[in-house]
Amino acid sequence: MVREPETIAETRRTLGAQLAAFRQAADLTQGQLAKAAFCDRTTVTHIEKGRARADERFWRACDEAVGAGGALLAAFHDLVASKHAYEQREQQTRLAVARARAERLTTNGHPAPSTSATDDVGLVGPPAPPVRLDSVYVETLHSRIRELIDLDTRVGGDHSSGLALQLLILQNMSMHAGHLGRPVEALRIARMMLETNKLSPRLETLFRTREARALALAGDETAAERMFRRARLLYLDGVCGDDLAWAWWINEQELAWHEAMIRVDSADWGSAVDAFQASIEVTLDHEVRRRYHHLAALLDVQVRVAAWRGADRTVQRVLPYVDEIGSTRTVTTLLGVIDRLGTTRATPSVGEAAGQLGGILTSAGYGH
Secondary structure: OOOOOHHHHHHHHHHHHHHHHHHHHOOOOHHHHHHHOOOOHHHHHHHHOOOOOOOHHHHHHHHHHHOOOOHHHHHHHHHHHHHHHHHHHHHHHHHHHHHHHHOOOEEOOEEOOOOOHHHHOOOOOOOOOOOOOOHHHHHHHHHHHHHHHHHHHHHOHHHOOHHHHHHHHHHHHHHHHHHOOOHHHHHHHHHHHHOOOOOOHHHHHHHHHHHHHHHHHOOOHHHHHHHHHHHHHHHOOOOOOOOOHHHHHOOHHHHHHHHHHHHHHOOOHHHHHHHHHHHHHOOOOOOHHHHHHHHHHHHHHHHHOOOHHHHHHHHHHHHHHHHHOOOHHHHHHHHHHHHHHOOOOOOHHHHHHHHHHHHHHHHOOOOO
8 A cells, every 4th residue: 555645644644643632622531432433433543533534424413513613624625625636646647657658659650749748747738639439449458568567567556656545546447437327448448458467356356347348238147146246256365565556446335236236238127126135234324324325225126116115115225325425426316316216106205205305406506
């Protein structure tokens, strides 16, 4: 895991000390604060000492619990801004180096067009045109990755941090290609990484999952199921010491979500209902945003299969989260459910609950 620069680490420790001071002034124990912030006491201890990180939801809950009047939340936002600025500078440097290496690659024996490194990272010049996820682009990325892996083999990881960035970019590219309904591109991107044979079990789990999702979208449900089973077996191998820092999200909850989405990608709506219910069961109590999103997805498939009794229960479970959690992605799903209900013969109770849900979404500032 990449160590934070000392300036950011010190800011994090200062924020933790502020939290401890406000908590003590409010005469709260760490356990009481943990309950208010939907976490455990050990987490609060580590955060107060600057050894652990927390998201905005945590700091918003703590700010309210200790009566900080927005001071803790503002300090957290300052930390995020400082960290973002640092990461932007680091990313620009890595991308510039990666572009310089990419310029040495050739296509059909001819040098690649020369491009200023600063132009590539957006420092000067006009915006770059949208990238097309076609076979030529995928093959170019394939070549770049092989070059980075070769660099890692020859000189070690400290000189090839671009590899970690490229892995992250590629898994996101595979995901977004699937979202855009382009399973062939999603599959090619996932498999080009798997072909390198340089991935840890946890990272291979990620790309095998992307491969399974793409296969399901392409209509090969049997291969998708087989590949997902392989991904789950790899997951059971656990983590390695050299796993990348951003691989933390590959967990049981994430796998449960993708298993459900493979059913959706295969249009197997009945099985998707059971899979989403299972994904909700493994969601931890404090993961309220994840639970909100999974409930919305469950409601969507219940409406598709006219499972009205289950849909009635699910919409009641969704309602409390609308005001509490801001998630445009989840709201988009819910608005789609409401539209779909308008074309079905839902039971009166479901129709009434959906109307209540629509009213809450509107009052919260969402709408078509």
